[in-house]
Amino acid sequence: xxxxxxxxxxxxxxxxxxxxxxxxxxxxxxxxxxxxxxxxxxxxxxxxxxxxxxxxxxxxxxxxxxxxxxxxxxxxxxxxxxxxxxxxxxxxxxxxxxxxxxxxxxxxxxxxxxxxxxxxxxxxxxxxxxxxxxxxxxxxxxxxxxxxxxxxxxxxxxxxxxxxxxxxxxxxxxxxxxxxxxxxxxxxxxxxxxxxxxxxxxxxxxxxxxxxxxxxxxxxxxxxxxxxxxxxxxxxxxxxxxxxxxxxxxxxxxxxxxxxxxxxxxxxxxxxxxxxxxxxxxxxxxxxxxxxxxxxxxxxxxxxxxxxxxxxxxxxxxxxxxxxxx
Amino acid sequence: xxxxxxxxxxxxxxxxxxxxxxxxxxxxxxxxxxxxxxxxxxxxxxxxxxxxxxxxxxxxxxxxxxxxxxxxxxxxxxxxxxxxxxxxxxxxxxxxxxxxxxxxxxxxxxxxxxxxxxxxxxxxxxxxxxxxxxxxxxxxxxxxxxxxxxxxxxxxxxxxxxxxxxxxxxxxxxxxxxxxxxxxxxxxx
Numbered sequence: 001x002x003x004x005x006x007x008x009x010x011x012x013x014x015x016x017x018x019x020x021x022x023x024x025x026x027x028x029x030x031x032x033x034x035x036x037x038x039x040x041x042x043x044x045x046x047x048x049x050x051x052x053x054x055x056x057x058x059x060x061x062x063x064x065x066x067x068x069x070x071x072x073x074x075x076x077x078x079x080x081x082x083x084x085x086x087x088x089x090x091x092x093x094x095x096x097x098x099x100x101x102x103x104x105x106x107x108x109x110x111x112x113x114x115x116x117x118x119x120x121x122x123x124x125x126x127x128x129x130x131x132x133x134x135x136x137x138x139x140x141x142x143x144x145x146x147x148x149x150x151x152x153x154x155x156x157x158x159x160x161x162x163x164x165x166x167x168x169x170x171x172x173x174x175x176x177x178x179x180x181x182x183x184x185x186x187x188x189x190x191x192x193x194x195x196x197x198x199x200x201x202x203x204x205x206x207x208x209x210x211x212x213x214x215x216x217x218x219x220x221x222x223x224x225x226x227x228x229x230x231x232x233x234x235x236x237x238x239x240x241x242x243x244x245x246x247x248x249x250x251x252x253x254x255x256x257x258x259x260x261x262x263x264x265x266x267x268x269x270x271x272x273x274x275x276x277x278x279x280x281x282x283x284x285x286x287x288x289x290x291x292x293x294x295x296x297x298x299x300x301x302x303x304x305x306x307x308x309x310x311x312x313x314x315x316x317x318x319x320x321x322x323x324x325x326x
Numbered sequence: 327x328x329x330x331x332x333x334x335x336x337x338x339x340x341x342x343x344x345x346x347x348x349x350x351x352x353x354x355x356x357x358x359x360x361x362x363x364x365x366x367x368x369x370x371x372x373x374x375x376x377x378x379x380x381x382x383x384x385x386x387x388x389x390x391x392x393x394x395x396x397x398x399x400x401x402x403x404x405x406x407x408x409x410x411x412x413x414x415x416x417x418x419x420x421x422x423x424x425x426x427x428x429x430x431x432x433x434x435x436x437x438x439x440x441x442x443x444x445x446x447x448x449x450x451x452x453x454x455x456x457x458x459x460x461x462x463x464x465x466x467x468x469x470x471x472x473x474x475x476x477x478x479x480x481x482x483x484x485x486x487x488x489x490x491x492x493x494x495x496x497x498x499x500x501x502x503x504x505x506x507x508x509x510x511x512x513x514x515x
Binding site for chain 2: 105187191
C-alpha cells in the first residue's frame with residue numbers, strides 16, 4: 001500500500017477549510033485574488049535561497065541569448081516579484097495562494113515545494129499589516145492575541161546582548177553557554193551569528209502561548225524591506241513565530257529601484273565569493289519598483305500554519321504527498 | 327577517506343569527529359526563511375558511548391568512519407577476550423573488555439550479537455534486545471503472592487542482577503530486556 005497519501009482525509013478537510021477561511025477573509029476586505037507564474041526567466045539572488053532550474057525548448061520566448069539552445073527558466077521561491085509588478089501596474093491590494101519551490105530544503109518543517117499565502121495591502125505600513133494579520137491568525141489558529149517585540153528586545157531578553165551594537169565577539173560570548181562549538185566560534189559573518197543565536201536561543205522561547213511578531217530586523221537583513229526612517233540600523237521587516245515555528249515574513253516594501261538593484265548586485269557578488277552561481281537579476285521587477293505604491297506585504301507558510309492548527313509534528317503529516325512519496 | 331556533507335546526514339550515518347567514530351541518532355534541518363541553514367545533530371560517540379548535540383552549517387563536511395557492524399554468535403570468554411564467530415564463514419573475532427563494556431552480563435553462548443568494528447578492531451558489542459537467563463540466586467517468594475507488585479532482586483547465571491516478581495524461584499528461566507535491564511516474563515521450560 002505504498003501508493004497511499006501522507007495526509008489523512010481529516011487533514012485534507014482541514015486544509016480545505018483553512019483555504020475557505022482565507023478566501024472569505026480577503027473577500028470581505030475586498031482584496032483581489034490573483035495568480036502569477038511559477039516559472040520565470042529571472043530568479044532570486046538571495047544567497048540562502050536555491051532555485052530549481054529548468055529550460056524551455058520550444059519557440060525562443062526570450063530576448064536573452066539561448067543557453068544550450070534553450071531558455072533557462074527558474075521555479076519561483078515566492079510570487080513576490082510578479083505580485084509587485086501587478087501592484088505597480090495599479091492592481092490595488094492583492095493576495096495569492098500558490099505553490100513555491102525551494103531546492104535543498106527538506107526536513108521536519110521543510111518540503112521543497114510548499115504552499116504560500118502572500119498578500120499586499122496598498123497604503124499600509126508593516127504595523128498596520130501586522131494588525132490585519134493578527135485577525136487572520138486568530139481566525140485560523142483560534143489562538144490568543146499575538147504579542148509583538150523588536151528583534152533587539154528579543155536578544156536583550158533572551159541573550160542579554162544588543163544585536164544592533166554588539167561586536168561579533170560580544171555576540172559569541174553571549175551565546176557561549178549554548179555550547180555550539182565551532183559553528184559559532186569559527187563564524188565571522190555577523191548575520192550568520194545572529195541567525196544561529198536566534199534559531200537556537202530565541203525561537204524556542206518566544207511565541208509559545210500565542211504567536212509573536214518580531215519586527216525591526218537588522219538593516220543588514222532587510223531583504224526587500226525599507227530601511228527604517230527613524231533608525232537606519234533596522235529595516236521595516238517582521239517575522240511571525242508560534243510554538244517554535246517560523247510562520248511568516250513581511251515587509252514595508254522597498255520602492256526604490258536603485259536601492260533594490262544595489263542589494264541584488266551585492267547578493268550576486270557574495271554568491272561569487274561563496275562559489276555559488278550568480279543569478280539573473282529580474283530587471284522587469286527592478287524597473288517596476290519606482291511605480292510601486294506605498295504598501296506592505298507578507299508571505300505566510302500554509303503547510304506550517306496547518307501543522308499548528310491541527311497539532312501535527314511533521315510537515316509530511318499535512319501534505320497530500322510529501323516529496324519522498326511524490 | 328570519503329567525506330559526508332550535511333545533506334547526507336541521517337540516522338545511522340557513521341562519521342569521525344575529534345578522532346572518535348560517531349553515529350548519528352537524529353538530524354534536524356533548521357533554516358530561517360531568509361538566512362543560513364543549519365543541521366542540528368544528536369550523535370553517539372561509539373567508543374565512550376556519550377551522546378552529544380552539535381550544530382553544523384549546511385554543506386559543512388565530516389570524514390566518514392571505517393565502522394562496520396557484524397552479526398556474530400557469542401562463543402566464550404577466555405578471561406581476557408570475548409570470542410565471537412560468523413556462523414556462515416566460521417571466522418572469529420575477539421573483543422576486549424573495553425569493547426564489551428558492561429554488556430558482558432547479557433552475553434549468552436550462541437546468541438547473535440552485533441559487533442561494531444572501527445578500522446577492523448571491535449569497539450562495541452550489542453547483545454540481542456531480549457535474552458533468556460537462569461535465576462541462580464534470589465530470596466524465596468512469599469506464599470500466596472502472585473501479583474508480584476513489589477518485586478525482589480534476582481542474580482542471573484551471567485551475574486546480572488534484575489528486579490523480578492516475588493513468585494520467581496531459583497532455577498527458573500526468565501526473559502530480560504537488555505536495553506533497560508528489566509524483567510519481561512517467565513520462560514516455560
